[in-house]
Amino acid sequence: MKALVKQTAEPGLRLMDVPEPEHGPGDVLIKVLRTGICGTDLHIRAWDGWAxxxxxxPLVVGHEFVGEVAAVGDDVADVAVGDLVSGEGHLVCGKCRNCLAGRRHLCRNTVGLGVGRDGAFAEYVVLPASNVWVHRSKVDLDVAAIFDPFGNAVHTALSFPSLNEDVLITGAGPIGIMAAAVVKHAGARNVVITDVSPERLEIARKVGVSLALDVSRHTIADAQEQLGLKEGFDIGLEMSGRPEAVRDMLDNMTHGGRIAMLGLPADEFAVDWSKIVQHMITIKGIYGREMFETWYAMQVLIEGxxxxxxxxxxxxxxxxxxAAFDEAATARSGKIILNWND
Known part of the structure; x- marks a missing residue:
C-alpha cells in the first residue's frame, strides 16, 4: 500500500510502498478515505528538535483521519465492516490508576498514533477497537477527518461553562477557530479571538466570533473597550503557546477568571504569579480529548x-x-485535507 513515511532522520517525508498492516483479534483494519494535516505532522516533516x-x-505518520472499516478481529463485537469511523489517536495502557478509574485521557503510558506507532497517512491503518469512533449520524468526510483536532477544541472550550460569559481566545489556528465556534454555539455572550494572521482572523469571522483582533495593531484592552466590558473576560482559551499571548490574557481576565491552556510553548517562560494568586485565576492544562465524553460532545455539536x-x-x-504540507505550514490556512480515496 501507499503511505507517507518518515524514512530517515532528516527533513522531509516520502511516499512509499509499505506492507499493509496486520490486525489482531481486538483490532480494526480501516481503509483510509481522508486525513488532516496537524502541526505535529509539520514538526515531523521539518525534523525539528521535538521530532x-x-x-x-522509519514511521508512517499521521493521526487525523476518517475511513471505512475493511476488516475486524475475531474479538470485536461493536464495530462492523463498512462502518464509517474516525480514531482516537491516543492509545492508553488500560492498567494504570487513571485508566482503571475511567480517566483514560490522563494515562501516563499513552502512545500516539503516527508518533509512537505507525499512523494514518496511508491507504490502511489499524487501531484497537477501543480506539475506534463509529459515526452513527451523517457527517461530511472532510469534517470527520478532523474529529481529532475538533476534539482538542471541544475539550478546551467546554472545560468551563460559557453560557452568557465573555470568552477570550488567544491564537486563531484551526483549533482556536473551532473552539470559538463551540463556545459561540454554547451560548457565550462575547467571543474575542486574537492572532496576527489576517487570513486566519477572516476564517474566524466566518464562524461568527464577536471580534477577530489583530494584536499587531490593537490591544486586548482595546477589544474590551469596543465591546463595553468593564471587568475583563470570564473565560480564557489559550491556543497559541506564545508567552506574550499568555501574559496578555492574564492581564485581561476578570478576578476569578478561568483559563484553559491547550497551546504548547516551545520553551519555559515567566508569568506574573502574584497576579494569578491575587486575582484568584484558575488555570487548567488540556491535552487531547476525554475518552470518550469529548467524542460524544463532538457528535452532538455536529448534529446540532x-x-x-x-x-x-x-x-x-x-x-x-x-504542496499540501507547504500550504499547512504557512500559518495562514485553516485545516488542510489529504484525499486517499482515488
Missing part, C-alpha cells in the same frame, strides 16, 4: 448544526502531499 527526540524512524466547513481551506490528493 528528533520523539520519533523513531455546528458548521466547521469554514475551517477547512484546502484539499489535495495524497500524491500532492508536498
Amino acid at each position: 528528533q527526540q520523539a520519533i523513531v524512524t 448544526g455546528l458548521d466547521l466547513s469554514p475551517v477547512i481551506t484546502g484539499t489535495y490528493g495524497y500524491e500532492d502531499y508536498d
